[in-house]
Amino acid sequence: MLQFLLRRLLYMVPTLLAISIVAFVIIQLPPGDFLTTMVAAMAAQDEDMDQAAMAALEEQYGLGQPVHVQYLKWMQGIIFRGDFGDSFGWNKPVSDLVWGRLALTFVLSLASLLFVWVVAFPIGIYSAVKQYSIGDYFATFIGFLGLATPNFLLALILMYIAFKFFNQSVGGLFSPEYQEAPWTWGRVADLFAHLWVPVVIIGTAGTASLIRIMRANLLDELRKPYVVTARAKGLPEWRLLFKYPVRIALNPFVSTVGWVLPTLVSGAAIVSIVLSLPTTGPLLIRALLQQDMYLAASFIMLLSILTVIGTLVSDLLLAWLDPRIRME
Amino acid sequence: MAVTDAKTLPPETVSSGAALVEVESSVSVASQWQLMWWKFRKHRMAMVGGVVTLIIYAIAIFVEFLSPSSPGVIRADYTWAPPQRLHFLRQTEQGLRWDPYVNGYKVEIDPEALKRTFVIDEEQIVDIGFFVRGEPYKMWGLWESDLHLVGSTDAEVPVYFLGADRMGRDLLSSMIYGTRVSMSIGLLGVFLSFFLGILLGGISGFYGGTTDNLIQRIIEFIRSIPTIPLWMGLAAALPTDWPPLRIYFGITIILSFIGWTGLARVVRGRFLSLRTEDFVMAARLDGASELTTIWRHMVPSFFSHIIASLTLSIPGMILAETSLSFLGLGLRRPVVSWGVLLQEAQNIRSVATAPWLLIPGLAVLVAVLALNFLGDGLRDAADPYNR
Numbered sequence: 001m002l003q004f005l006l007r008r009l010l011y012m013v014p015t016l017l018a019i020s021i022v023a024f025v026i027i028q029l030p031p032g033d034f035l036t037t038m039v040a041a042m043a044a045q046d047e048d049m050d051q052a053a054m055a056a057l058e059e060q061y062g063l064g065q066p067v068h069v070q071y072l073k074w075m076q077g078i079i080f081r082g083d084f085g086d087s088f089g090w091n092k093p094v095s096d097l098v099w100g101r102l103a104l105t106f107v108l109s110l111a112s113l114l115f116v117w118v119v120a121f122p123i124g125i126y127s128a129v130k131q132y133s134i135g136d137y138f139a140t141f142i143g144f145l146g147l148a149t150p151n152f153l154l155a156l157i158l159m160y161i162a163f164k165f166f167n168q169s170v171g172g173l174f175s176p177e178y179q180e181a182p183w184t185w186g187r188v189a190d191l192f193a194h195l196w197v198p199v200v201i202i203g204t205a206g207t208a209s210l211i212r213i214m215r216a217n218l219l220d221e222l223r224k225p226y227v228v229t230a231r232a233k234g235l236p237e238w239r240l241l242f243k244y245p246v247r248i249a250l251n252p253f254v255s256t257v258g259w260v261l262p263t264l265v266s267g268a269a270i271v272s273i274v275l276s277l278p279t280t281g282p283l284l285i286r287a288l289l290q291q292d293m294y295l296a297a298s299f300i301m302l303l304s305i306l307t308v309i310g311t312l313v314s315d316l317l318l319a320w321l322d323p324r325i326r327m328e
Numbered sequence: 329m330a331v332t333d334a335k336t337l338p339p340e341t342v343s344s345g346a347a348l349v350e351v352e353s354s355v356s357v358a359s360q361w362q363l364m365w366w367k368f369r370k371h372r373m374a375m376v377g378g379v380v381t382l383i384i385y386a387i388a389i390f391v392e393f394l395s396p397s398s399p400g401v402i403r404a405d406y407t408w409a410p411p412q413r414l415h416f417l418r419q420t421e422q423g424l425r426w427d428p429y430v431n432g433y434k435v436e437i438d439p440e441a442l443k444r445t446f447v448i449d450e451e452q453i454v455d456i457g458f459f460v461r462g463e464p465y466k467m468w469g470l471w472e473s474d475l476h477l478v479g480s481t482d483a484e485v486p487v488y489f490l491g492a493d494r495m496g497r498d499l500l501s502s503m504i505y506g507t508r509v510s511m512s513i514g515l516l517g518v519f520l521s522f523f524l525g526i527l528l529g530g531i532s533g534f535y536g537g538t539t540d541n542l543i544q545r546i547i548e549f550i551r552s553i554p555t556i557p558l559w560m561g562l563a564a565a566l567p568t569d570w571p572p573l574r575i576y577f578g579i580t581i582i583l584s585f586i587g588w589t590g591l592a593r594v595v596r597g598r599f600l601s602l603r604t605e606d607f608v609m610a611a612r613l614d615g616a617s618e619l620t621t622i623w624r625h626m627v628p629s630f631f632s633h634i635i636a637s638l639t640l641s642i643p644g645m646i647l648a649e650t651s652l653s654f655l656g657l658g659l660r661r662p663v664v665s666w667g668v669l670l671q672e673a674q675n676i677r678s679v680a681t682a683p684w685l686l687i688p689g690l691a692v693l694v695a696v697l698a699l700n701f702l703g704d705g706l707r708d709a710a711d712p713y714n715r
Contacts, residue, residue, distance in 0.1 A: 014545075015548075015549055015552065018549055019549075019553065022553070022558075023561075026558075026561040026562060026565060027561065029562070029565035144697060144700060144701075145693075145697070147696075147700065148643070148692075148693050148696035148697045148700060149689075149693055150647050150650055150651055150654075150689070150692060152651060152654055152670075153670070153686070153689040153692070153693075156670075156673055156679060156686060156689070157686065157689075159676050159679065160676070160679045160680065160683060160686070163676055163679075163680055164680070164683075262551070262552060262553065262554040262555065263554075263555075265554040265556075265557075266554040266555050266556035266557065267556070269554070269556045269557055269560070270556050270651055270654075270655065273655060274674070284557060284560065285560060285655060285656075285657070288560055288561060288564035288657070289564065289656075296561065296564075299557065300557050300558065300561050303554050303557050304552065304553045304554065304557075304558075307552055307553070307554050308552050311552055
């Protein structure tokens with residue numbers, strides 16, 4: 001197990017390196033940089049920028065240098081000082097901006113993942129055991145609908161319903177009085193009171209696909225001879241179900257975390273823009289539009305790292321659950 | 329003695345037990361495509377999905393003729409006009425008569441917000457006709473015409489079957505025009521990723537070893553990055569001063585750049601399992617070149633499967649384009665897609681004033697569901713001997 005863990009950790013190094021390069025290169029792709037965007041914006045308002053000030057800014061951020069030099073400078077700062085560079089748009093170090101938002105994104109994704117599991121598990125089992133029943137058809141239908149609805153549309157519809165019929169807003173993660181407050185138990189409780197709306201919205205698509213996977217896997221298992229044997233020797237049905245087939249069907253369930261997690265993080269990004277949650281989404285899109293390169297690159301990189309770590313955890317769980325994988 | 333599975337039989341022959349011998353021979357001489365079609369026909373939801381998909385693509389082809397107006401026409405005095413219900417029968421002295429019409433608008437001023445709002449005026453009647461002359465257009469960019477399937481008989485009075493947006497543009501027309509863009513971007517994107525997927529997946533599965541390992545690592549890497557932030561980054565990299573058509577192709581390339589991984593996995597898996605089959609070995613021993621082995625012998629045996637997975641990946645493309653355009657990073661007017669239209673509904677204020685702006689979402693839903701069912705049916709039918 002330890003060897004497996006070490007090998008997986010070693011595999012992660014090139015992946016992380018590639019992620020950091022991709023994140024940085026994407027940000028460099030658009031023509032121009034933050035300075036040109038800023039100059040254009042100022043020119044639109046009939047203001048001129050002083051040449052000396054521009055040169056000073058260019059020098060400060062190393063904008064004139066080749067890409068690989070900028071990249072190495074950036075990486076050096078991150079690895080040795082935990083310094084992600086400065087955000088041009090906010091005039092603050094990136095690390096001041098990202099961690100709080102990233103933590104909330106993490107909480108949101110984790111809560112969505114738990115929601116997906118808790119909902120998909122019983123419904124998937126029910127759907128398989130009672131195949132072709134009304135409940136199964138209903139679950140399948142809801143599942144298809146959940147897969148076909150873009151989650152931002154779901155967010156919009158929910159917002160509209162809440163506004164129209166309950167006359168309240170469902171956006172945000174905190175009530176106004178807790179918006180800027182320091183962390184207290186009251187604020188945590190307030191967070192959980194608001195969290196369920198985005199969690200349900202983000203989790204729907206994942207739940208739908210996981211129900212289908214669980215159903216298909218369990219159906220495969222239920223047709224195997226050992227189930228017939230167990231039934232023939234008189235094992236109670238629910239015990240038979242949970243003792244063997246469910247445990248085996250659970251295997252792919254865990255491994256799907258690897259791809260469910262990126263979907264959840266993706267979903268969280270777009271839903272949080274619609275619901276204006278204080279997570280990474282809204283800040284990321286603003287940074288991208290403003291060409292605030294260090295902020296945008298840091299977000300893309302950290303979100304990707306978050307999912308890679310999630311995938312690692314799911315692989316470890318799987319190895320712990322299934323000895324065949326460990327031994328490979 | 330009959331070993332043929334009832335499921336793969338042509339439906340009409342199953343009931344007639346007398347003609348069992350005939351049935352058996354019809355199955356054994358049926359081509360692979362015939363078997364697939366028989367099996368596909370049994371999948372009711374897939375048939376429905378297939379028909380709906382065909383209808384949607386037909387709409388996408390005849391956009392100019394089907395839409396009552398053009399999506400670019402701005403009528404500032406019809407801001408946020410609500411949908412007008414189409415009535416087919418009109419009450420006259422001689423009783424109910426076939427005479428389609430809609431009710432006109434009257435302006436009401438909200439005393440609290442001091443806001444002008446349009447309400448349906450039961451008194452006014454706007455005559456609706458079929459095959460009417462209206463907004464001129466260029467059919468497929470080839471010839472000029474102004475014939476529309478349905479519209480107001482008086483070209484001066486616009487009709488809004490699904491309401492108007494904040495600039496008085498007709499939502500129904502925009503949605504019909506959006507069908508062409510949204511559906512074609514899905515198709516085009518899938519073809520691009522099909523090319524990448526079959527090439528890289530094929531190389532990976534056929535050669536195995538180090539090449540396979542490398543390509544698999546790349547696929548794993550791409551899949552581990554959350555797509556939306558990556559797409560957002562790439563889409564934001566498209567210069568804003570590009571012409572709409574180039575942006576359209578740029579977005580398609582970005583979508584397929586990430587979408588090919590799933591397809592590559594399917595192709596690789598098929599190659600790996602086929603590589604050891606006897607007929608591949610036979611072809612090789614027969615002196616067939618590598619390319620011939622792949623194209624003449626291996627590809628046909630999983631081609632139907634590929635079509636099924638292609639169909640299943642179109643919805644993902646459509647959803648991705650919708651999300652990107654919705655965020656304002658994808659397509660922009662004058663190009664209209666369903667996502668561009670949904671962008672109008674981005675904040676709660678516009679949704680509250682004009683809930684009909686959410687209707688393009690329904691189009692996305694129907695298209696994605698139909699394609700999903702169709703793809704599911706195709707996938708089941710692609711393996712006539714399984715199950």
